[in-house]
Amino acid sequence: MRIEERPPGFVRTEGAQFLDGWGKPIRFTGVCVGGWLNMENFITGYAANETLMREKVAKVIGADRAERFFERLLTAFYGEADAAFLGSLGMTIIRIPVNYHHFESDANPFHILPTAFDHLDRAIEASGRHGIYSIIDLHALPGSQNHHWHSDNSTHEPHLWRHPHFQDRVENIWKAIAEHYKDNTWVAGYNLMNEPADETRAVVGPLYRRLFEAVRAIDPDHTIFLDGNTYSTEFDMFDAEPWPNTVYSLHDYVASGLGRGGDYPGYTDGTYIDKEYARKKFLQRSEYARQTGTPIMVGEFAPIYTGDERVDAMRRQILADQLELYREFDVSWTSWMYKDLGRQGLVNVSEQSPYRQRFDEFVAKKNRLAADQWGSDRLGGEGVREVSQAVQDLMEREFPNWTPYPWGRFDTVATVLNNLLFAQPLADDYAELFRGLTDEELDALADSFSFEQCVVRESLRDQLVSGQDAQSVPAARAEQA
Numbered sequence: 323m324r325i326e327e328r329p330p331g332f333v334r335t336e337g338a339q340f341l342d343g344w345g346k347p348i349r350f351t352g353v354c355v356g357g358w359l360n361m362e363n364f365i366t367g368y369a370a371n372e373t374l375m376r377e378k379v380a381k382v383i384g385a386d387r388a389e390r391f392f393e394r395l396l397t398a399f400y401g402e403a404d405a406a407f408l409g410s411l412g413m414t415i416i417r418i419p420v421n422y423h424h425f426e427s428d429a430n431p432f433h434i435l436p437t438a439f440d441h442l443d444r445a446i447e448a449s450g451r452h453g454i455y456s457i458i459d460l461h462a463l464p465g466s467q468n469h470h471w472h473s474d475n476s477t478h479e480p481h482l483w484r485h486p487h488f489q490d491r492v493e494n495i496w497k498a499i500a501e502h503y504k505d506n507t508w509v510a511g512y513n514l515m516n517e518p519a520d521e522t523r524a525v526v527g528p529l530y531r532r533l534f535e536a537v538r539a540i541d542p543d544h545t546i547f548l549d550g551n552t553y554s555t556e557f558d559m560f561d562a563e564p565w566p567n568t569v570y571s572l573h574d575y576v577a578s579g580l581g582r583g584g585d586y587p588g589y590t591d592g593t594y595i596d597k598e599y600a601r602k603k604f605l606q607r608s609e610y611a612r613q614t615g616t617p618i619m620v621g622e623f624a625p626i627y628t629g630d631e632r633v634d635a636m637r638r639q640i641l642a643d644q645l646e647l648y649r650e651f652d653v654s655w656t657s658w659m660y661k662d663l664g665r666q667g668l669v670n671v672s673e674q675s676p677y678r679q680r681f682d683e684f685v686a687k688k689n690r691l692a693a694d695q696w697g698s699d700r701l702g703g704e705g706v707r708e709v710s711q712a713v714q715d716l717m718e719r720e721f722p723n724w725t726p727y728p729w730g731r732f733d734t735v736a737t738v739l740n741n742l743l744f745a746q747p748l749a750d751d752y753a754e755l756f757r758g759l760t761d762e763e764l765d766a767l768a769d770s771f772s773f774e775q776c777v778v779r780e781s782l783r784d785q786l787v788s789g790q791d792a793q794s795v796p797a798a799r800a801e802q803a
Contacts, residue, residue: 329507332543333455335567338615340545340654342414342455343507350510350654351790352415352454353408353668354622357659358399359441360421360461362472364696365662366395366771367677367685369748370741371471372421372462378753387764391756394768396441399661402448403773407669408660409452411787415510416449417621417656418442419461421474425495431464432491434498450508457547457656458499459513459621464488468519468553469728471695471741478737483525492529493536504541511545512537513621517553517573521727526551527559534565547571547619550607552728554621557610564614571621572607576600579625579640581697586636591732597643604647618651622658626666626697627779638781645789657786661776665697668783669776676763677770684752692740693748700736706744713739 329343342348357365361372368375380388408416425438446456465488466475473480482488496514503509514533520526530548537546546568550557554573564570578586578595587596611618623644625637648655657668663678663685664670671678688694692702692710701707701714717724717735726734756764769775 328450332507333510333545334543335545335569335617338617338652340617348414348654349652350415350455350619350656351786352413352417352656353660353786354417354419354459354656354658355400355404355445355660356419356461357662358396358418359424360419360472360474362696363688363745364665364694365659365667367663367681367688368752369688369693370745371474371476373423373474374476374746374749375752378749379756382753383756383759383764387761390761391764391768394765395771398769398772400441400445400448401773402451404660405445405448405452405454407773407778408449409454411783412790413454413786415455415457415654415656416445416660417457417459417513418445419459419472419516421462422460422464422491422495423462423474425498426464426491428464431487432494434495438498439502446503446506446508455508455510457510457513458503459516459547460492460495460499461516463515464491464495467515468517469737473516478734478742480519483520483522489529489532493533496533496537497540500537500541500544504543509544511547511569513547513549513571515549517549518551519553519728520551523551523559530559534568543567545569547621549573549621550610555607560610562614564616569617569619570611570614571619572611573622574604574607574620574644575623576603576625576640576644579637581626581695582699583625586640600640600643601647604644604651608651608653612651618653620648620653620655623655624657624659624666624782627664629664638785641782641785645785648789655789661771667779668786669773669778671770672775672777675770675775676766677768680755680767681752684748684755687751688745688748691744691748692736693744695737695741698740700732700740702740710736710739 331343339347462474465482466473466480467482578590584590625640661667690703692698701710
């Protein structure tokens, strides 16, 4: 269904509700278009972080040909056919993660690139034609706002919080975004920072205030979305009184649905996780929104699938329990995620596509080495596990009280060993697979990400569609954690 009419007004909040551009209450449901304008290693199959991967590929095939390849891939990844598909499912919103490199280069900070909005404009307009609003999500910030690959972090340290220079650049980027989209009513709002992780808890609040005021000075109308600290799970840095037309967005992953997840119900890393436990975590994460009477928005959630039907049946149950909970509490949501190589996406690049045919063996090696932080078990296959488990055991023996922020010893060791050390040579291996390819072959690899070369994960489609239908029960918002 195509929607030719542009909304006459802006999405805004009214108490605990969203109102759409026609002033009608709406519970937004949709997906995150992850791995596109902020490329992620488990989504498109590379190793390490996006900047390193692009540098390695450019070294092998040349900067101009690499730029041509990546532009074609980005064009294929999300377009009219994707928007039409999502619109046909009744989805009303997409969240678009963007890397700051699309707006400026490190070599010329504070200078907004002339191509900065090309792909965003195309996606927002295509989605709007099918009745879908867009949230612009700055997912990777200068200096990195968290510890992991999805902020394009080449280390495991978030330098944004320590360096005012990076904070100044973020403000400049948001001023440019606000200026460009201030009149666009298909833009639902601005997600100022994905999953911040400020260990001091002293910088994130003031920086949010600074960015909020900078945007509001240019654009007084669009809704602002603010992720909580520690990967969008903690909201204690915000004022008791909510800011106007602002949504405090939480992320709601269930541990047993992730790479190292155990049975559901069952134990994951020593914690028993069942439906009630998942409910308890949601209530903790949504407490600020419920107490302030602002809309509850789950910006990311949903499990990872393994290909093992016994495990995947439990993963589907996790999703079913979450969607039931979100209906009860009148939650708007964007599922993580839309498109990938088969781990988590609503649609998956086909195994018969040129890209999968060329890179599946590499992806298998990456998974065996547990260099994919999101989808792997974090210890690796036989041989690798012998090494990684030994390092984990050594650290536990020698430093039994070491619990580094944000997720403790195991995650930190796995990040440094598997996801940084092992990933470095893997990035070279990935780039080498481009060597000797013709332009036509590169085009075929990029075009593998087009909707026409993808297959729909039908069980996920059906669950997400069913999660839109039932009526909410607003009275449930009063329940306390």
